[in-house]
Every structure is written in structure tokens, then in C-alpha cells.
Amino acid sequence: MATRGVGLGLALLALLLTSAPALVAQDSAAVELDPRLGVPDDAPLSGPALEALTQEISSLIRCPVCQGLSVADSPTTSAVAMQDEVRRLLAAGYSGDQVLVYFETSYGEFIRLEPKAQGFNLVVWIAPFAFLLIGAALVAMRVRSSRAQLADNASRSAPRSASQSQEESQDVDHDPHNEPERDPSLEAYRQRVREEVKP
Amino acid sequence: MNRRVLVVGAILVLPLVWVLGMGLGKDPKRIESPLVGKPAPAFELVDLAGNTVRLEDLAGKPALINFWSTWCVPCVYEHPVLVAAARRYRDRVQFIGVIYQDEPTTIRAYLARSGAWGPSLIDPTGRTAIAFGVYGVPETFILDRSGTITAKYDGALDPATVDALLAEVL
Amino acid sequence: MMSLLGQSLVLVGLAACAVGAPLAFTAGARRSQVGVTAARWLAHLFSVAMVLATATMIVALVRHDFSVSYVAEVGSLATPLVITIVSLWSSLAGSILLWGLILALFTTIYCLTDRASQIDESAYTLGTLLSVGLFFSFLIAGPANPFGTTPSPIPLDGPGPNPLLQNHALMIIHPPTLYLGYVGMVVPFAIALAALLAGRMPAKRLQTMRTWLLVPVGFLSLGIMLGGWWSYEVLGWGGYWAWDPVENASLLPWLTAVAALHSAMAQQRRGTLKAWTIILVLVSFLLTILGTFLTRSGVVNSVHAFSQSSIGPTILTFFGICLVAVVVILALRVDRLQSAPASEALTSRAGAILLNNLVLVAFTFTVLIGTLFPIIAEAVRGVKVSVGEPYFNRMAIPLGFGLLFLLGVGPALPWGTSDSRQVRKALLTPLPAALVGMVLMAWLGKPSGSLLLTGALGGYALWVTFDQALRPGRAGRGKRSGTRQGFSLLAVMRSPRRLGAYVVHFGFIMTFIAIAVSSTFQTDAEATLQAGDTMEIGEYQLRFEALRVVEEPHLTAQRARMVVLRREGGKELAILEPALNVYPSQREPLAAPAVRSSPTHDLYLTLMNTGLDGTVGIRAILTPAVIWIWIGVLMMSLGTVLCLMPNRRPSTTLEGPVEQATEGGAA
Known part of the structure; x- marks a missing residue:
């Protein structure tokens, strides 16, 4: 995704640099029969910038005969025809958004492979972040409460570490480097605990 | 009994089951065309005989525009239905076929065998199919006298469907 | 009869x-x-x-x-x-x-x-x-x-049978593997539910549940990978994962089950998160039933969904019953399971596991809401919308980076809380590896932000993974001979579970890097060719020789014979035959790609169309490192198998008897 973002940035940059208006003008002016398309928002586009933007926009359009693939990904003839149409419209100076709206007026919202971020659709865009935030808040609360717990433990360290050593003896992975220094008196206690748990 | 678990559980469970239940009766493949009730997209195409046909030419009389191809099996099924319908509605409705991703030579051979039911327009770039929002062939659009799309039908037509679709515009 | x-x-x-x-x-x-x-x-x-x-x-x-x-x-x-x-x-x-x-x-x-x-x-x-x-x-x-x-x-x-099933040998093993994973989730579910009903979850029982959880996770990893590989080899678009509802349905229980495996570890170590682990296990099973409903009822558009079947309402009823039963039993019994009080600092292994669970569950939620949203939108707005690859990539990639980050940092951190000096040392030591990873990625020639981040996090995680995996070898030798040098592979092999866990991590890192590299450096070329024409992509030259039509009982295949040559010198390397298969039952012809795999990259040819004049439209895709995605996931499955093996410890170690006692439940 990030690469696509960069691609879009490059495309826009190239678009600013090469906005020579006369290039495709005579072609595009004559071709558009469909009044829904209106007047191009941007300047005509060509070369690598056009290819990059075509890729970008077609990856947002759902291939109508495939299962959940974008027009950019699908090898079917319909998808290729749609990608050609995207390229043609972009070359004529229509903006990416205009192209998407045009496809939407023909096919319905279904044709957009990612839902438009407006109205009820905002749910699908916002809910994951809300979920993550609530989750993070719960984790933060837990960590805070355990900080109090740990402080509490520190004041009564002997019995707590004993019970900890029992837990550790059941560990699946034994990791001497991560364990605190073993002091001899504790080691004796550990030994006793192990004897007790022995079947 | 932990009330909190019960409440949170209910909040999560009930809408989920409701939504899934709502989804059950619906066909995920059936998509309403946003063009119904709107003016048909403008086009200018050449038919197999070399005549140019424009949307404006259709004005004044209802039209049935059918997107089809020879490689599509349901299209082959509906072909005789369209031949019969075109004969029955001859003077009242214009029958227009738009070829979807197919070769003129193949189409000519096919029509010579199975009979034609109207002009077959060639849409070499698929641009007209895209303008009409064609998902896959066969698809049929009904236009009233003013050129407004009154209905869209996906899949193979049968005689009763054709009658029902055309009844609205006659 | x-x-x-x-x-x-x-x-x-x-x-x-x-x-x-x-x-x-x-x-x-x-x-x-x-x-x-x-x-x-x-x-x-x-x-x-x-x-x-x-x-x-x-x-x-x-x-x-x-x-x-x-x-x-x-x-x-x-x-x-x-x-x-x-x-x-x-x-x-x-x-x-x-x-x-x-x-x-x-x-x-x-x-x-x-x-x-x-x-x-x-x-x-x-x-x-x-x-x-x-x-x-x-x-x-x-x-x-x-x-x-x-x-x-x-x-x-x-x-x-369905033509898509006849296309490739992978289809023979992919569905049963996935079913083994899906259905296998029922056993840990049953153990978890029984623990609630009985009102207790002793350590031994937890170990049993963990073992039973490893089985479906291993099969799911393998099944998901085989599905991706199949779609790569068969569907002809050069990708392996399209966030199809069915792919998502198989990913959902995998995510929650992996979260459960990690939180179970925290529970074993520190006695915390008991109820949470149980909830994750219960949810994993519920998600497999939800997945079954989605794929078998025809409510979503998908490659696999069987059209409008009659069993949708039955499965939905069962799903509803399961949900209600789980919620009620949880509400009644969850208070009886006593967890040790929370004691995690964020900068500890347990803290990292908390964060890992947070990311995995958020990941699950995102995939779930994205998959269900078309149904939700239709129920609420009456309009069909699509939620596809662009959405999922945008949302999932940051979470994936989060996982890779935690996978590096987590194992480096000590259990429990110790002084911040130790923590700092543990976290800083692998940093050079992160730098090396980043430099390596930059050296590949197309430094993008996500690739550099992958290099840094991947390098860091690799260091930590190897360091942790080999630690018993170093420690064992060091203890006995008193020297710090020397390394005992035997000691590493003696605890296959520990090794297995890090093999899984290693496989994950490999898969992650391979996905990042392959998606960044994919190039493609399209051309319409007459017989004898050539096209070029990367280091290859492709010559179209002839198109032949093969009639088979259930399909008509058009095969384009393409000779693959080295661009410089023109040495003939291989012959690939991408095809277009026309099945009578299918609306459009299906492209059957031809792939030439090598350790560094795949050459992937698709026949897009054929003209009446004998021309062919060919799309060639050159993708690096694809093979490492499959190998990475395979390693994850192998690591899971290692985790299922009993640990063997030298009897001199004090942990011996206790260890065996806990193993009894797992065997």
C-alpha cells in the first residue's frame, strides 16, 4: 500500500510537471459522448505517470466477472477492457476520483473495491481503530493495576518469590539467562517445592 | 453470574446473528443497476452492416438493448426467445444487440446459422458496455420513448419476462 | 442400496x-x-x-x-x-x-x-x-x-466435479488440510468449555488444551498456505491472497488461536490471563462455525461459496445456539476461575504477550468487520458494497508490522519485571541486526518505507529468534564445562517445544519478508504476439511458437507454446504453456497460468486472449521470492509439529521430574 502511495505521489508530481494542455485536447474533447463525465478536472496525462495512476485507480475497481479481484489484478478480457477505459479517461485529464465516480454511476457502489469513506461506510473505517483504542486502554489499565501489585509484592518479597519459583519450575521453556540470580537459601526452598510436586 | 460478561456478550451476539440472518435471504450476486430511472448512456456504434447507430436515433420509440456474445451459453439459450420477440413487437419496439467482446466474423457466422433479431452493434473497446455497467452477458436494458432506462435484466430472457419488461414501456 | x-x-x-x-x-x-x-x-x-x-x-x-x-x-x-x-x-x-x-x-x-x-x-x-x-x-x-x-x-x-477442482494437484490436499484445522478447533473448545463447567483449569489441563490447540493451528497454517499456493498456480492473476471471504474465514480462527497459544504461555508462566485464554479458545471455535456459515450459505460472494444452499439457516441456528451457550456459561462460571493478579510491566515478556494479544485480536476484528460489512451495509442501507483488497491491505499491513515488531521485542524481554538496565541491554543488543536488515533491503534497489521497516524489524526479530532458539545449547555447555565457549546442538534438540516455537517465529519472519519483497518488486509486461514474435521481461526473452487446441473430456484448452530464453546469449531455458480453459459450465474462459519457479524469482505467464488471426495476448509477471512464502509457512507448520513433541531433559537437571509431570497431560 505504501508503495502505491508513493506511486500516486510521483504521478501527481509528474502531472504538475507535464501539464502541457494541448497534447490530447483535440482527442478528448470530441470523444466524450457521455454527459455524466462532464469536464476533466485535471490536465491530460501520459507516459509513466499515466501508467502509475492507471494502476492505482484500477486497483480500486472491482473486476465484475471475477471473485473479489481488482481490474488491475485480473487477467480477464472484461477487466482489461475496463483498465483500458480507466487509462483513456485519465489520459484525457479526468481525475482519479472522477473516473471512480463514473464507474460508480454505471455499476453502483459495488464496483468500488474499498468502500467510500462517507455515511454509514465510516463504520468499517473507524471501528477497527476504535477497537484498537479500547483494547489499548484495557491493556493500560491492566498494566497500571499490576504496577500497584508489583509494588505490593516488593514489600512482601519472600513468600511471593517462593510461589513464583513453583510457577517457573513448571515452565515449558527453561531460560536461565532470564532468571534472577539464584541465592542459596532460595535454592533450598526450590528443592523442597520440587520434592513436593514430584508425583 | 457475572452480569458484565452477560451484557457485553449480548451486545456482541445479538446484532451479529441479526445481520447474518438478514443476509440469508439475499443473493450476493444480484446487484441493482443505478441506471434504472436515469437516461441511458449516450453511444455511437457501428453495426455489422456498417451503419452508425446513436442513442439519439432510438428516441421516440421504446427500445430493448441486449448485450451478448457467441461464447456465452445463456445468450445462446435466449437467442430464439429474442428472435420471436423481435418478430412479435416488430413495429412497436426497437431491438438492438450490442456485441460483448467477440469478433465480427464469429458473430456473422453465428447469425447466419441462428438468425438475426436486430442490428448487432460492435463495441470494440467495450466502452459502451462499461457505460451501461454490464457485469456479464447476457444483460438486457429496456428504454422508454424518451430514452430513459426503465429496467435491467441479468441472465437469459424467457418470453414471459420479455413481455413483462416491455409492458411497462408500451 | x-x-x-x-x-x-x-x-x-x-x-x-x-x-x-x-x-x-x-x-x-x-x-x-x-x-x-x-x-x-x-x-x-x-x-x-x-x-x-x-x-x-x-x-x-x-x-x-x-x-x-x-x-x-x-x-x-x-x-x-x-x-x-x-x-x-x-x-x-x-x-x-x-x-x-x-x-x-x-x-x-x-x-x-x-x-x-x-x-x-x-x-x-x-x-x-x-x-x-x-x-x-x-x-x-x-x-x-x-x-x-x-x-x-x-x-x-x-x-x-467443479472444473476448478480438476485443475491442480494442490486441490487434492488443500481442502482436507484446512478441514483438519477447522474441525480440530473443536477439541480445545470442548476442553475450555469443560473447564468453565467444572469451574477449574489446573495447569495440567491447560497444557492439554495448548497441545490440542497446536493441532488445528498447524493444520490451518498449512491449509491457508496451500490455498494461497493453489490460487497462485490456478487462478492466473499472479497473486496468492485476495482477501476473499473464504480466505478471511480461515484466517480468523488462526489469529485468535495464535493469540490463545501466547496468552496460555503467560498463564503457564505467571498464572494470569486464565479467563482471557479460555475466551480466545471459545472464540476460535465460534469463528470456525461462522466461517462455515459464510462459506456454505451463499451470503457472501466468494470463489468457494456454494450457491444459495439450503443449509444456511441450519448452520446459523447452530451458530446462534453456540453463541448463547458460550455467553451464558461464561457469565455463570467465569468468576470461579481464579487468575493470579495482574503482574505485567509493559517491558516484560508478559507485557509483550498482552500487546501481541491486543494486535492479534484487533487484526481479527478488522478482518471480521471487513468480511461482514457487505452484509451489514445491505441490511442497514439496502445497498451492495465491496470490501476488498485495498481496504484490507491498508488496515492489515500496519497491524502486521506491529506483530513483527512484537515478535522481535517480546522474546528478547525477560519474564517478570527486572531492573530497567537489564531490559535496556536485552533490547539494544539486537539493534545492529536491524540496521543490517535495513541496509540489505535498501541494497535491493527500491527503498520504500515499508520495505525498510520490514528490513529493520525483520533483522531485529531474526537476531532475537536465533539467539533465543540456540540459548539452551550455549547455556547447557557453559554450565557443565564452566566455559562460556562451546555450543551443544543436543541441548537445543532436547527441548523441541522451545525450538519449535522459534522455528514458527522464523517461518513467520521469512514469510513476512518474502511477501514484502515480492509485492514491492513485482514487474509485469503484456504483449500481443504473432507466432515467432518475442517479448522481454527482466532477464528473459519469451518467444511465442504456436497455439494448439487440446480437447479434453470436460474442457477445451488453448495452449500457447512459449520458449523462455535468456535475454543475453539467447540460451533456451524452458518451455512454458499458459492456457485458456473453456469449460461448458463457465461464463468466461479460465486462464491456466504456467509458472517457472526458482529460488530467487518466479516467471509467471498467463494467456489472456487469442485472436482469430492466430495472435495471443500474453501477460508475463516476474515476482521475486515467491517460493519463500510457501517455505516460510511450511516452516511454521513444521515448528508446530516440533512444539507437539515431548521435551527431553537430561536427568541431572532439577526441572526433570516436574517437567515430566506436566508432560503427562500433554501426551
């Missing part, structure tokens, strides 16, 4: 579950050993019935007995024998039968290996397993009955 036999066998299985489930629950409540033993025998009876029913179906398929409804649906005289057997899972009713078989076998294996110390724990587990068995045998006996009788006249031949 075969119909009757099959139907009777399914009814025997149904009866065994119908009697066994209540019997087991009662036996648990009364702590009756006799009752549990009887329920176990009924579980074995269920298994035998399902094995025989499946065998009956296979015999009917092989003998082309079209009087059996399922055979009439998917069989055909022209289909080769292997495909005929495999068509057992090529359509709805047969796949549910396979489902029932796997469920029955898991139930039996659980009974045979059950070492629960308390009667009620085993009884409730068995009762839950048999209840799920009751539902699936009901499904097979009624709504999705494969053993129906074909109304006469009985056809002489059938249509054969």
Missing part, C-alpha cells in the same frame, strides 16, 4: 451422539465413571459409523453409482479415479460428510488420549464434542444429505 447403507450409518452416528452427549454431561455432573466410559464407547461408535459412511460414499463414487444423489451431482464416467475420490469434497454435501468424519476421528483420538485428573473435566469435554457431533451428523442425515436417492430414471452419467 448404497444410499440406504450410507443413510443408516449416518443415523447410527447420529444416535450415538444423541445418547452420548447427554450421558456424558450427566456423568460429569454426577461424577460417574461408568457414565463416562459408556459415553466414550458411544464416541467410538460415532467414529466407526462415520468412517464406514465415508467409505460407503467413496465406494459409491468409484463405482459410479448414480443412484446416490451426491454421486449423480459430482460424478462422471470420464473423470479419472483420483479426481473421483477427491470429489468427495468437491461439493457441499460431501464436504460436510468429510467434516463429520474428521470430527468423529478427533473425538475418538481425544477419548484415547484423555488424561484428565477429574471425571467431570473429561465428561464435560466429551459431552461438548458429542454435542457438536450431534449437530454435524444431523446435518449429514438431513439438510445436507449426500446419501439421497436419485429419482428415477437414474442417469447413466453425471456432470463431474
Whole structure:
């Protein structure tokens, strides 16, 4: 995704640099029969910038005969025809958004492979972040409460570490480097605990 | 009994089951065309005989525009239905076929065998199919006298469907 | 005849579950050993019935007995024998039968290996397993009955299985692997539910649940990978993962189960997160049922969804019952499970596990809401919307980076809380590896932000993974000989579980890097070629020689013969034949790509169209590192197998006896 973002940035940059208006003008002016398309928002586009933007926009359009693939990904003839149409419209100076709206007026919202971020659709865009935030808040609360717990433990360290050593003896992975220094008196206690748990 | 678990559980469970239940009766493949009730997209195409046909030419009389191809099996099924319908509605409705991703030579051979039911327009770039929002062939659009799309039908037509679709515009 | 036999066998299985489930629950409540033993025998009876029913179906398929409804649906005289057997899972009713078989076998294996110390724990587990068995045998006996009788006249031949299934050998192993993962989730679910019902989850039982959780996770990893590989080899668009609802459905329980495996570790170590682990396990199973509903009811558009089947409402009812039962039982019993009080600092292993759980669950939620949103939007707005790859990539990639970050940092951190100096040292030591990773990625020639981040996090995580995996080897030697040098591979091998966990991590890092590299450096070229024409991509030159049409019983294939040459010197490397397969039942021809794989990159050719004048439209895609994605996931599955092996410790180690005591439950 990030690469696509960069691609879009490059495309826009190239678009600013090469906005020579006369290039495709005579072609595009004559071709558009469909009044829904209106007047191009941007300047005509060509070369690598056009290819990059075509890729970008077609990856947002759902291939109508495939299962959940974008027009950019699908090898079917319909998808290729749609990608050609995207390229043609972009070359004529229509903006990416205009192209998407045009496809939407023909096919319905279904044709957009990612839902438009407006109205009820905002749910699908916002809910994951809300979920993550609530989750993070719960984790933060837990960590805070355990900080109090740990402080509490520190004041009564002997019995707590004993019970900890029992837990550790059941560990699946034994990791001497991560364990605190073993002091001899504790080691004796550990030994006793192990004897007790022995079947 | 932990009330909190019960409440949170209910909040999560009930809408989920409701939504899934709502989804059950619906066909995920059936998509309403946003063009119904709107003016048909403008086009200018050449038919197999070399005549140019424009949307404006259709004005004044209802039209049935059918997107089809020879490689599509349901299209082959509906072909005789369209031949019969075109004969029955001859003077009242214009029958227009738009070829979807197919070769003129193949189409000519096919029509010579199975009979034609109207002009077959060639849409070499698929641009007209895209303008009409064609998902896959066969698809049929009904236009009233003013050129407004009154209905869209996906899949193979049968005689009763054709009658029902055309009844609205006659 | 075969119909009757099959139907009777399914009814025997149904009866065994119908009697066994209540019997087991009662036996648990009364702590009756006799009752549990009887329920176990009924579980074995269920298994035998399902094995025989499946065998009956296979015999009917092989003998082309079209009087059996399922055979009439998917069989055909022209289909080769292997495909005929495999068509057992090529359509709805047969796949549910396979489902029932796997469920029955898991139930039996659980009974045979059950070492629960308390009667009620085993009884409730068995009762839950048999209840799920009751539902699936009901499904097979009624709504999705494969053993129906074909109304006469009985056809002489059938249509054969779905063409997509006949295309590739991977389709033979992908569905059963995935089913093993899906259905396998029922055992940890049953153990977790039984723990709630019994009101306790002792360490030994937790270990059993973890072991049973590893089984479906391993199979799911493998099954998901095989599915991706299959779609790469067959669907012809050069990708392997399209966030199709069915792919998502298989990913969801995997995510929650992986979260559960990690939180179970925190529970084993520190006695915390007990209820949370149980909830994750319960949710994992519920997600497999939800996935079954999504894929088998036709509510979503998908490659795999069977069209508008009649069993949707039945599965939804079952899903609803499961949800309500789980919520009610949780609410009633969750307070009885006592967790140790929370004691995690964020900068500790336990803290990292908390964050890992947060990211994995957020990931699950995102995939879930994205998958369900089209249904939600239609219910609320009455409009069909799509939620596809761009959405999921945008949302999932940051979470993926989060996981990779935690996978590096987590294992580096010590358990418990220790002084911040130690923490700082543990976190800073692997930093050079992160730098090396970043430089390596930049050296590849197209430094993008996400690639550099992958390099940094991947390098860091690799260092930590190797350091941790090999630590027992160094420590063991060091302790005995008193020197810090020397390394004992034997010591590493002695704790296969620890090693296994890091092999899984290593596989994950490999997969992650391979995905990042392959998606960044993919290049493609398209051309329309006459015979003799050439096109170029990367280091290759491709020459189109001829197009031939091959008529096969169920399809007509157009194959384009392409010679692959080295661009410099023109050395002939291979011949690839991408094809367009036309199936009578399909609307558009299906592209069958031809792939040449090598350790560094794949050359992927698709035949897009053919012209009447003999020209072909070819799309060539050059993708680096694809093969490492498959190998990475394979390593994850192998690591899971290692995790299932018992640890062996030298008897001199003090941990020995206790370790074995906990192993008993796991074996």
C-alpha cells in the first residue's frame, strides 16, 4: 500500500510537471459522448505517470466477472477492457476520483473495491481503530493495576518469590539467562517445592 | 453470574446473528443497476452492416438493448426467445444487440446459422458496455420513448419476462 | 442400496451422539465413571459409523453409482479415479460428510488420549464434542444429505466435479488440510468449555488444551498456505491472497488461536490471563462455525461459496445456539476461575504477550468487520458494497508490522519485571541486526518505507529468534564445562517445544519478508504476439511458437507454446504453456497460468486472449521470492509439529521430574 502511495505521489508530481494542455485536447474533447463525465478536472496525462495512476485507480475497481479481484489484478478480457477505459479517461485529464465516480454511476457502489469513506461506510473505517483504542486502554489499565501489585509484592518479597519459583519450575521453556540470580537459601526452598510436586 | 460478561456478550451476539440472518435471504450476486430511472448512456456504434447507430436515433420509440456474445451459453439459450420477440413487437419496439467482446466474423457466422433479431452493434473497446455497467452477458436494458432506462435484466430472457419488461414501456 | 447403507450409518452416528452427549454431561455432573466410559464407547461408535459412511460414499463414487444423489451431482464416467475420490469434497454435501468424519476421528483420538485428573473435566469435554457431533451428523442425515436417492430414471452419467477442482494437484490436499484445522478447533473448545463447567483449569489441563490447540493451528497454517499456493498456480492473476471471504474465514480462527497459544504461555508462566485464554479458545471455535456459515450459505460472494444452499439457516441456528451457550456459561462460571493478579510491566515478556494479544485480536476484528460489512451495509442501507483488497491491505499491513515488531521485542524481554538496565541491554543488543536488515533491503534497489521497516524489524526479530532458539545449547555447555565457549546442538534438540516455537517465529519472519519483497518488486509486461514474435521481461526473452487446441473430456484448452530464453546469449531455458480453459459450465474462459519457479524469482505467464488471426495476448509477471512464502509457512507448520513433541531433559537437571509431570497431560 505504501508503495502505491508513493506511486500516486510521483504521478501527481509528474502531472504538475507535464501539464502541457494541448497534447490530447483535440482527442478528448470530441470523444466524450457521455454527459455524466462532464469536464476533466485535471490536465491530460501520459507516459509513466499515466501508467502509475492507471494502476492505482484500477486497483480500486472491482473486476465484475471475477471473485473479489481488482481490474488491475485480473487477467480477464472484461477487466482489461475496463483498465483500458480507466487509462483513456485519465489520459484525457479526468481525475482519479472522477473516473471512480463514473464507474460508480454505471455499476453502483459495488464496483468500488474499498468502500467510500462517507455515511454509514465510516463504520468499517473507524471501528477497527476504535477497537484498537479500547483494547489499548484495557491493556493500560491492566498494566497500571499490576504496577500497584508489583509494588505490593516488593514489600512482601519472600513468600511471593517462593510461589513464583513453583510457577517457573513448571515452565515449558527453561531460560536461565532470564532468571534472577539464584541465592542459596532460595535454592533450598526450590528443592523442597520440587520434592513436593514430584508425583 | 457475572452480569458484565452477560451484557457485553449480548451486545456482541445479538446484532451479529441479526445481520447474518438478514443476509440469508439475499443473493450476493444480484446487484441493482443505478441506471434504472436515469437516461441511458449516450453511444455511437457501428453495426455489422456498417451503419452508425446513436442513442439519439432510438428516441421516440421504446427500445430493448441486449448485450451478448457467441461464447456465452445463456445468450445462446435466449437467442430464439429474442428472435420471436423481435418478430412479435416488430413495429412497436426497437431491438438492438450490442456485441460483448467477440469478433465480427464469429458473430456473422453465428447469425447466419441462428438468425438475426436486430442490428448487432460492435463495441470494440467495450466502452459502451462499461457505460451501461454490464457485469456479464447476457444483460438486457429496456428504454422508454424518451430514452430513459426503465429496467435491467441479468441472465437469459424467457418470453414471459420479455413481455413483462416491455409492458411497462408500451 | 448404497444410499440406504450410507443413510443408516449416518443415523447410527447420529444416535450415538444423541445418547452420548447427554450421558456424558450427566456423568460429569454426577461424577460417574461408568457414565463416562459408556459415553466414550458411544464416541467410538460415532467414529466407526462415520468412517464406514465415508467409505460407503467413496465406494459409491468409484463405482459410479448414480443412484446416490451426491454421486449423480459430482460424478462422471470420464473423470479419472483420483479426481473421483477427491470429489468427495468437491461439493457441499460431501464436504460436510468429510467434516463429520474428521470430527468423529478427533473425538475418538481425544477419548484415547484423555488424561484428565477429574471425571467431570473429561465428561464435560466429551459431552461438548458429542454435542457438536450431534449437530454435524444431523446435518449429514438431513439438510445436507449426500446419501439421497436419485429419482428415477437414474442417469447413466453425471456432470463431474467443479472444473476448478480438476485443475491442480494442490486441490487434492488443500481442502482436507484446512478441514483438519477447522474441525480440530473443536477439541480445545470442548476442553475450555469443560473447564468453565467444572469451574477449574489446573495447569495440567491447560497444557492439554495448548497441545490440542497446536493441532488445528498447524493444520490451518498449512491449509491457508496451500490455498494461497493453489490460487497462485490456478487462478492466473499472479497473486496468492485476495482477501476473499473464504480466505478471511480461515484466517480468523488462526489469529485468535495464535493469540490463545501466547496468552496460555503467560498463564503457564505467571498464572494470569486464565479467563482471557479460555475466551480466545471459545472464540476460535465460534469463528470456525461462522466461517462455515459464510462459506456454505451463499451470503457472501466468494470463489468457494456454494450457491444459495439450503443449509444456511441450519448452520446459523447452530451458530446462534453456540453463541448463547458460550455467553451464558461464561457469565455463570467465569468468576470461579481464579487468575493470579495482574503482574505485567509493559517491558516484560508478559507485557509483550498482552500487546501481541491486543494486535492479534484487533487484526481479527478488522478482518471480521471487513468480511461482514457487505452484509451489514445491505441490511442497514439496502445497498451492495465491496470490501476488498485495498481496504484490507491498508488496515492489515500496519497491524502486521506491529506483530513483527512484537515478535522481535517480546522474546528478547525477560519474564517478570527486572531492573530497567537489564531490559535496556536485552533490547539494544539486537539493534545492529536491524540496521543490517535495513541496509540489505535498501541494497535491493527500491527503498520504500515499508520495505525498510520490514528490513529493520525483520533483522531485529531474526537476531532475537536465533539467539533465543540456540540459548539452551550455549547455556547447557557453559554450565557443565564452566566455559562460556562451546555450543551443544543436543541441548537445543532436547527441548523441541522451545525450538519449535522459534522455528514458527522464523517461518513467520521469512514469510513476512518474502511477501514484502515480492509485492514491492513485482514487474509485469503484456504483449500481443504473432507466432515467432518475442517479448522481454527482466532477464528473459519469451518467444511465442504456436497455439494448439487440446480437447479434453470436460474442457477445451488453448495452449500457447512459449520458449523462455535468456535475454543475453539467447540460451533456451524452458518451455512454458499458459492456457485458456473453456469449460461448458463457465461464463468466461479460465486462464491456466504456467509458472517457472526458482529460488530467487518466479516467471509467471498467463494467456489472456487469442485472436482469430492466430495472435495471443500474453501477460508475463516476474515476482521475486515467491517460493519463500510457501517455505516460510511450511516452516511454521513444521515448528508446530516440533512444539507437539515431548521435551527431553537430561536427568541431572532439577526441572526433570516436574517437567515430566506436566508432560503427562500433554501426551
